[in-house]
Amino acid sequence: MLVIALAGAAALLALAAIAAISAGATAAPRIVYGTSLVIATVSLVEAATQLLGWAAPQTLTLPFGVPWLGAHFHLDALSAFFLVVVDLGAASTSLFALGYGRHEQAPQRVLPFYAAFLAGMTLVLLADDAFTFVLSWEFMSLTSWALVTAHHRVPENVRAGYVYLVMASFGTLALLLAFGVLAGPDGHYVFSQMRATHPAAALGALALVLALIGAGSKAGIVPLHAWLPLAHPAAPSQVSALMSGVMTKVAIYGFVRIVLDLAGAPAWWWSIPVLTLGGITAVLGVLYALMQHDLKRLLAYHTVENIGIIFIGLGLALAFKAYGMPAAAALALTAALLHVFNHSLFKSLLFFGTGAVLTATGERDMEHLGGLIRRMPQTAFVFLVGCAAISALPPLNGFVSEWLTFQAILLSPHLPSWGLKLLVPAVGALLALAAALAAACFVKAYGITFLGRPRTSAAAAAAETDGFSLAAMFLLAALCLIAGILPGLFIDALAPVSWVLIGARMPVQIGVPWLSIVPIAQSRSSYDGLLVFLFMIISGGLAASAIHRFASDRLRRAPAWDCGYSDASPATQYTAMSFAQPIRRVFGSFVFRARERGEMPPPGDMRAARLSVELHDPVWETLYAPLAAFVGFGAERLNRLQFLTIRQFLSLVFAALVALLLVLALWS
């Protein structure tokens, strides 16, 4: 199994090389995406068999990399689960791109990096020593950076690429240090050796903080999320789906691997930063999203929100594990991992939908769209499924994982520490707020884009997208529904992972009557997605047929009363900005210092009245701008070094050498 996964990664690398040579050919997109689809499907089947069959972990050492270390690879339940997520995302994205990729202007800048990016993500999951891990991680970052700057003529994309590159190197540095801390003075860089050396709690906490910075910056934890809403939308849509839906999950894998697996037994206070940051990330992510009217950027901010939800689950798992409550820890971990899986499904789906809209209209700005449900009915339907899933509405999959997270939060009174007893409900309140705001946000995203009347001629002339793209979207929508109505299957599939990390698993769900799920005990809580689904289908069908039966034949056609206005222009509809206004007034005024300014021309002036909104990004202004100013100041000072004489350069080298020798001489 491991060999096949590795061979898949190698094949993807070879494919990248082929793509680099033959990207000019007209058949190149078909070949690259088609081959990626096949490779990802094979790897997906293998990983799923490994996970579902409770197969024993496999390891493999290849003789390259650092000479005395070699390259270690492994496939255990955790890797297998994330491999399923990555391969499912890769397969559906390749399927989507078979159709969507035809519209690509510069395929030679996308195709080679696409295949290499997939290979990089796979290798991160398979790595079994710190060197291979960091190398693959950096490879993944660099290839995705190349994809972000694929359309490099757009100045925004160049800036996004720059910010991404800076943040990615910073994150990798933190990861490097985390592994350094865990490797200890003897330099145990192989994961199995790291696991065997139990670091002190303080060192473990240091590794936790570094992992939170390193993996968190890749996943998009506030305040390290700054690059994410710039970079994800800048890439071509299929890559946006991969970055948002899959790469953030690889980052979460890195965090889980380091903190729950390698860092040894957790202390209870490790969970505090994870929970706090998770709660803040969830709420701030969705608030940012509400302020956006660029569809792709809105989705990218929602990724930030969902990462927050996942981190809340992980923080709870840490707390429960530290207090020796394995059943509760298994529940929290399963909830987080299930949300990882679910989010990869519906976020890919939504980005595909956005890509379809982008191809059909050439627009990402919601204010220029509208009425697409008539022009693109199938895309509109699957996009609606995705919106309902990400808004955590039953019977879809988003509800299940968020409900499980709440179940874990409701167990917090059993925690012995008062700090956590107070913190966890507060985080739960933040989570509830984020969930509600997310629903509002997707009402906005769907309503403004697909309902109403077209706001521009481009939106009015849109046509339904191609068959491959629709197939990929329907596949993901179907998976969203299946995971929503049969969650027990997926919870049971996650049991090996929590068995590896926690040493416990959630109760077996498959035998529960009526296919409902029971996270703790029947007396406490249960949820049955299938019943909810059937109830909705039956009641909805009854209502529809009743209306049709009793109301349709009472239909009378008459001129509508138009309130005295003749044919209102599309501009009189709700806009994205006006829809978000109540929330902007409640939350935005103190989070974003939002100021609205209405500009009313004086009587007699024929200009249109204007409403403009001024927003301040709190994270950017309080954290990044001062930091950038400081770095700029330092660089300005250091610039003088460039104008030294040759002798002074030599003296610098000499002084450095002597100083190092002095340190060596005075050391201990």
Place this chain on the structure above:
Amino acid sequence: MSRIDFDIAHLLAGSLVLISFLELYQDRLYALLNVYALHALTLAASVAWQAFIQDAPHLYVTAAIALFFKAIVIPVALHRIIVRLGIHRQIDKVVGVGSAMLAGIGLVALSMVVTLRATYGVESLARQDLAFALSVVLLGLLMMVTRRNAVGQVVGFMSLENGLVLAATGARGMPLVVEISVAFSILIAFIVIGIFLFRIRERFDSVDLQALDQFRGER
């Protein structure tokens, strides 16, 4: 190893350090070149002695290279360069003799402390040799830093390299390939620097590096 073998090796390596100090002390370029030739000669003797006591015939090749190139070819060539440039009367020092010597003594002490501590438990010949070699390297660097004239810096660089060869031959089992490649790289560096000297001279009518700095718009 017998007592006398060790003593002679020690003596030669020690004289190399002493000659480094002599180099540091010289004002005039001709005198500096002569001392450098002596430096290279001592190195050749030291390497040959190592070859003898280690029974390593390939080290004789290294000694021959040192003798031929470093003690004869390079000093003669530099001599001719100085003549052709007409700079034999120049004094090129940035730091005074006294402070340079004091700094040099400090460096030797430092390298002793570092090496003796770092190589604890190694056979004593290698330890002493390494300490001396590090001193020679550091003194060469010091010379490069304290000379203003490009020729002086070349000599500093060459004696630094002598220190490297001393270290390499003191350690048992250093392959000949490494020594030859080091020797040839130094020769190539010498050629490149020589060409540069004439280029600089053509451009600026001086080999004083300050002229370069002025050209770059230094403060």
